[in-house]
Amino acid sequence: MSKRTHTIEVWGDFACFTRPEMKVERFSYPVITPSAARGIFDAIYWDCDLRKDDGVIRPYFHWQVERIEVLEMPRYIALRRNEVKGTGPGKAAINKWISGKENPEPLWADGEDATTGRTQRQTMALKNVHYRLTARIIPKAQFAAPEQINKFDNMFERRAKHGKCFQQPFFGCSEFPAFFEYVESGEERKPPASFDQHIGWMLYDVFDLRRDVVKDDQPFISLFDASVKFGVLEVPPFESEKVRKPERGRV
Amino acid sequence: MLQHIVEYATKNIPHLQPGFGPKKVKWRITINQTGTAVVEPYGSSEDGSELERCPEYPANLLQSGGRCHFLVETLQVVLLLLGTNDDLEKYQGKHQYFIELLKMAATVTPELIKAADLFNDSHRIQSLSEYLRNAGAKPTDKVFFTVAGLDPLKHEPCLEWWSEFRKSLTIKEGNAALMLCFMSGEKVVPKATHPKISGLKAVGGRGQDILIGFDKKAFESLGLEQSSNCAMSEDAVNRYSKGLDHLIAKHSRMLAGAKVVHWFKEAVKPEDDPLSFLYEPPELTEAAAQASARQILESLRSGQRPAPSDNHYFALTISGASGRVMVRDWMEGSFEELVSRIEKWFADLEIVARDSGKLAPDPKFMAVCGAIMRDLKDLPAPTATALWRVALAGLPIPQPFIAQALARFRADLIDDKPFNHARMGLIKAYFIRKGGDHNMSAYLNKEHPDPAYHCGRLLAVLASLQRAALGDVGAGVVQRYYVAASQTPGLTIGRLVANAQNHLNKLDGGLAFRYQEQLAEVHSRLGDRIPRTLGLEGQSLFALGYYQQIAANRAGKNTKTNETNEGGN
Numbered sequence: 036m037s038k039r040t041h042t043i044e045v046w047g048d049f050a051c052f053t054r055p056e057m058k059v060e061r062f063s064y065p066v067i068t069p070s071a072a073r074g075i076f077d078a079i080y081w082d083c084d085l086r087k088d089d090g091v092i093r094p095y096f097h098w099q100v101e102r103i104e105v106l107e108m109p110r111y112i113a114l115r116r117n118e119v120k121g122t123g124p125g126k127a128a129i130n131k132w133i134s135g136k137e138n139p140e141p142l143w144a145d146g147e148d149a150t151t152g153r154t155q156r157q158t159m160a161l162k163n164v165h166y167r168l169t170a171r172i173i174p175k176a177q178f179a180a181p182e183q184i185n186k187f188d189n190m191f192e193r194r195a196k197h198g199k200c201f202q203q204p205f206f207g208c209s210e211f212p213a214f215f216e217y218v219e220s221g222e223e224r225k226p227p228a229s230f231d232q233h234i235g236w237m238l239y240d241v242f243d244l245r246r247d248v249v250k251d252d253q254p255f256i257s258l259f260d261a262s263v264k265f266g267v268l269e270v271p272p273f274e275s276e277k278v279r280k281p282e283r284g285r286v
Numbered sequence: 287m288l289q290h291i292v293e294y295a296t297k298n299i300p301h302l303q304p305g306f307g308p309k310k311v312k313w314r315i316t317i318n319q320t321g322t323a324v325v326e327p328y329g330s331s332e333d334g335s336e337l338e339r340c341p342e343y344p345a346n347l348l349q350s351g352g353r354c355h356f357l358v359e360t361l362q363v364v365l366l367l368l369g370t371n372d373d374l375e376k377y378q379g380k381h382q383y384f385i386e387l388l389k390m391a392a393t394v395t396p397e398l399i400k401a402a403d404l405f406n407d408s409h410r411i412q413s414l415s416e417y418l419r420n421a422g423a424k425p426t427d428k429v430f431f432t433v434a435g436l437d438p439l440k441h442e443p444c445l446e447w448w449s450e451f452r453k454s455l456t457i458k459e460g461n462a463a464l465m466l467c468f469m470s471g472e473k474v475v476p477k478a479t480h481p482k483i484s485g486l487k488a489v490g491g492r493g494q495d496i497l498i499g500f501d502k503k504a505f506e507s508l509g510l511e512q513s514s515n516c517a518m519s520e521d522a523v524n525r526y527s528k529g530l531d532h533l534i535a536k537h538s539r540m541l542a543g544a545k546v547v548h549w550f551k552e553a554v555k556p557e558d559d560p561l562s563f564l565y566e567p568p569e570l571t572e573a574a575a576q577a578s579a580r581q582i583l584e585s586l587r588s589g590q591r592p593a594p595s596d597n598h599y600f601a602l603t604i605s606g607a608s609g610r611v612m613v614r615d616w617m618e619g620s621f622e623e624l625v626s627r628i629e630k631w632f633a634d635l636e637i638v639a640r641d642s643g644k645l646a647p648d649p650k651f652m653a654v655c656g657a658i659m660r661d662l663k664d665l666p667a668p669t670a671t672a673l674w675r676v677a678l679a680g681l682p683i684p685q686p687f688i689a690q691a692l693a694r695f696r697a698d699l700i701d702d703k704p705f706n707h708a709r710m711g712l713i714k715a716y717f718i719r720k721g722g723d724h725n726m727s728a729y730l731n732k733e734h735p736d737p738a739y740h741c742g743r744l745l746a747v748l749a750s751l752q753r754a755a756l757g758d759v760g761a762g763v764v765q766r767y768y769v770a771a772s773q774t775p776g777l778t779i780g781r782l783v784a785n786a787q788n789h790l791n792k793l794d795g796g797l798a799f800r801y802q803e804q805l806a807e808v809h810s811r812l813g814d815r816i817p818r819t820l821g822l823e824g825q826s827l828f829a830l831g832y833y834q835q836i837a838a839n840r841a842g843k844n845t846k847t848n849e850t851n852e853g854g855n
Contacts, residue, residue, distance in 0.1 A: 055516040056288060056468055056498050059505045060612040111615060111675075113668050120502040150502060157612050232618065235289040236471045241508060254508035256517075258466050279471045281464070 037172040037184045040101060041191055042218040044167050045075055049112070050206030050213075051160040055238060061158040063207065065109040065232060066263055069270045070240040071207050072100040072168045075215065078204040080191040083249075084178075092249040096174040096187055099244075103268040104167040104227045112162040119144055121151045164206060167224065175247050192217065227266025236279075237261035243280075244273045255281060287616050288526045290600050292469060294549055295529025301339040304524040305452040306445070309340040309358050313423065315414070315431040321400050325414050327421075328430075337430065337439060341448045344455055346479040352379040356387045356448050357438050362425045364405065367415040369425045381405070390451070395444040397433045465517035469526070476517035481527040483611050485534035489545050491606020497530065498523075499610065533602075539565055541674060542655065543667035544605040544614050550621065551598040560628040561599065564651040564677060597621035601678060603671050614671050617678050627680045634718045635711035636728040638834060643841025645728055646707035651677065657709035658690040660697075682719040683712065688826055695829050696772070700765055710833050713826050730838040732807070734831070737815040738824035741775040742831025744808045748782050750839050751801045755789035772828040776818035 052064040052071050076098040084093040121142055123129070131137040146152035172187050194200070195217040204213040218224060236258045243255035257280045259271055271277035295302055312334035317323045329335025341356035348354075354363045361367040363380045388402040404410055430439060438444045464473040482494035500506050500515045507515055518526075530547075538545040548561045556562065603615035632648045639646040649657075655670050656662040669687070676683055691709050698706065718726050725734050734740065749764045763782060771778040786805065790798045820828060 054287070056518075057613055058507070058515060059500065059502075060607060060610055062287075062613045062616070110681075113614065113671070118504065120504050122503045154502070154608075157607070157614075159613065159615070235287075236468055254510065256466060256508075258468065258471050260471065279466050281466055281473065 036099070037174070037188055039188050040169050040171045041076075041188070041195070042167060042169045042220070043075070043079075043195055043215045044106070044165070044218055044224065045204070045206075045213045045215045046106075046163075046165040047206050047211055047213045049114075049160050049162055049211040050164040050208075051158055051211060052207040060156055061160075063111070063159055063161050064234065064237060065161070065230075066105050066234070066261075066268055067103055067164070067166055067168075067206065068238050069100045069103070069259075070238060072103060072166075072170065072270075073098045073240065073244075075168065075204040075213055076100070076170050076191075078202050079200045079215065080187075080194050081201070082187075082190075093177075093247060094175060094249065095178045095183070096172045097244045098170045099173045099272055100168060100170045100270045101272075102167075102169040103270060104169075105230050105263060105266045105268070106165040106167060106225050106228060107163055108228045108230055109164075110162050111159050114158045114160055115155055116158065117144075117153045118156050119152065120149075120154050121146070160211070161206075167218065167227075173244075177247070230263055230266045232263045234261040234263065239270075239278050240273070257281075287602070287613075289469060290551075290618070291529040291533065291602075292522065292525045293551075294600075295525045295532065299528055299532055302525055302528060303339075303449070304520045305342055305344075305449055306339045307342045307528060308336050308338050309428055310334050310336050311340075311358060311430050312427040313361065313418065313429040315364075315429060317401055317404055317431055317433040319434050321404060323404055323410065323414060323431075325418060325429075334428070339439060339445070340430075341445070341452075344452065345481050347455060351376065352383055354380040354384050354387075356384075356391070356451075357444075358428055358430045359384055360426050361415070361418060361423055361429055364429050364431075365411045365415045365418065367418055367423065367425050372425060387451075391438075391444055391447050394447045395436070395438060395441055397436045398438060398444070401431055401433045465514060467519045467522055468516050469518050469522035472519070474517065474519035474522075476514045477520045477523045478512050478514070480513055480518075480523050483527060483534070484531050485538070486545065486604065486606035486611060488540065489543055489605040491611070492609050495606045495609055495611045497527070497611040497613075534604075541603065541652075541667070542665045542670035544603050544671060546601060546603050546674065548599060548601040550600070552596075554597070554621070560625050561601065561678075563628060563648075564631070566650060599624045601674075603674065605667060614667065615675060617675065619678075624678070627678060630680055631677045631715075634715035635708070637707055637711040637714055638729045638837045638841075639707065640705040640833075640837055641840040643837070646711070649708035649711060653708040654712055657706050657712050658687050658694060660694065676719075680719075682721070683716040685716075685822065688713060688716045689822055692822070692826055692829060696769060699768055702765070705833055705836075710830065713830055716826065717823075730834040732811065734811075734827075736824075736827050737812055737817055738775070738820050738827040739831035740808055740811045741771065741779060741816060741820075742828035742833075743835040744779060744805070744812065745771050745782070745828075746832045746835035746839065747801065747804045747808060748786055750836075751786055751789045751793075751805075754797060754801070755792040768832075772820060772825045772832075774819050775828070776816050779816055 050063065050067065051061055052066070052068045053061045054064055081098070082095050084095065085091075086093070119142055123142060124140070128137070132139040143151055144153050172184065172191070174184050174187065195215065198215075200215075203209075204215060205211055206213050237260075239257040239259045241254050241256055257273070257278050259278045261268060310333060311328050313325055314328040315323050315325045327334070337358065340358040343353055343355045359380075362369075362372060362377050363384055366374075366377055366381055368374060368377060385402050385405050388398045388405070392398040392402065432438075465476045466472070467474040467476075480496060480498045482496050484494060485491075486495050487493040498513060498516055498518075500512055505515075506512075533547045533549060534545060537549050538547045540546075550559075598618060598620055601615070601617045602613065605612050605614060635649055635654065637646050638644070651674070652662065655665050655673055658669070659665050672684060673687070675681060691712050694706075695709055695713075698704075714726050714728070725731055725736075730743075731739070745764070745768065749762060752759070752763050767778055767782060771782065783805070786801075790801060793801065817824065
């Protein structure tokens, strides 16, 4: 693993880190989840080896979020939106649309049966969120030479300092953008909010971060016992026994 | 959130076992050794009594039809006592299944054969039905039975049989892949569908609403189906659903279009429950000799009243929405923190009474909500929920609420309605919670630094002067000029003061002198600082100054002001 950690401050107007048990009438966790924090680091810098011969993705590394500092007290806001009940078709159908073998079929918002059409749902989102996130690069075995790790660290730092990202980072839902700023080590910043809560079993991630090759998008749901003390959520390493994981190949 | 409900259920509900639950039963059939039966009302009240451990058929399988619960069911199923719209064929199927279950359970409890024979005899159940119909029974009333002196609901072999039988019904779910339980973190077989929650019919629910359910494709993720999107064991599901049912039934209160459920980690005596004070301050509900909410809170905080140490509170706001349970808010924190915040809520809302010169009683929470609406029934649930959070979390009062309160204040003033204490307290609390030094006092504050406050006071004195000089003139200074004076005092106040001289001329020397003195006092505070226009906050201070001056005038010379509070003259 890299000896360096990187800290960024992230903030935004809204956020929704949906609790899996309340995914229909959405209700957010009071703080950002490790997987959402990882997504922000990924959006700034993540890279992989994509070979044309087998078409599989070999990530160079994954991000290990270590510490989440809550800088603003969690405040909820209720939003109501018209959503659709159905989902888009699978990859095969979309490929046919692209190749012109079939005419595209829109997702009808005015369907009348139980599985299509509009439905009004509530989102209990967070407003005015502000976090300080600290994470470390964990390189994959074949990319773990010191000069490579150093390169990854420097690339992230350079990109983050220039405000560069591959995609706009977001807070749980892509409609809630996140803005970020790199924090130099030793820099004095705002202290965490006086927030304490035992959240209980919280979603850690939905993918197996240890995998060297990404062949599919099979879920791998891991959990950890989350507790925010004095505004700080300490995140255990993914390999740790504190992170409950299913057996390999299972959800 | 749900883990706290599970903890509550584990601590407070006996017999928490999947396949069993409480039911309210109204009738009991007593079957003796010879097979003859007598039916009688059960329980002390008209609504019957609750039996804690009744067998429950899996809800998802019940929907397929032709199935029913074991041992405790409705009169429709047990005795085919049907209403005019009931489908005979449907209930005959359920009735036969009820008998079939009894026959199967008779392998461990042979007495049940007698009951099965009775319910299979159409003549005998008809005579029981006729008796019940004459006694005013409803087809949906629940009934249970005892047979040959045995109560099957207390017969362990019979209940164990049910438990095993029920497992065999759900064996299909048992073959599913193991997943991590979101409640316990253990690897479990996820329950495919969760039971529904009762008690939300009054707040948009259907009576039976689902909290965790993923029936539409758009709400499933990662290729997972149904409730495997949030894997939970059957035991965890049973505990959270029973716990929430229990909390809604025993510890919920209406809050506009939602219900607030609150409880404590360690039980708190009802008379020491700070959250109850929000709804019913003790001095409003009990004898006048009772301590006020703030006195009790103070004694709880200082330890004079014993309270469990390291206690926590939990508050959940929920409502129903098209068959689903909607969580609107969740709050938790330490008991000490809660006590100090409720204490602060009452302290911030403290305001002088409109005519006694003393402090107005602590307002009920719903009175504060009603202070910003024309009618309490118009109160939107999000507004009530937001104010609830303001009270419990010690947050600032949102500015739009003050705009609404001010609009209601002006409307009531023009209609000559009495002042609303909760509304004036809320306006005062807005400035306190906003932060900064706003010199807010419950009583008249002659030292207030803001000229808007003194403009309000001046209008109150002018109105009082007019009444003293002319009596009731219908539309007086206030009705005609309040709105203009509170928005553009620079244009209005001068004209009103000039007219005051005519009113002073009509008064006797002593009274005229008193009013002149009052006018001079307010003018001395104002100086030449009369603002040309006032924004929302200025208008709020204007209203507060007007109200506190009126209250001081009505209470007479002995009224308290901030000066007397501070030990001045």
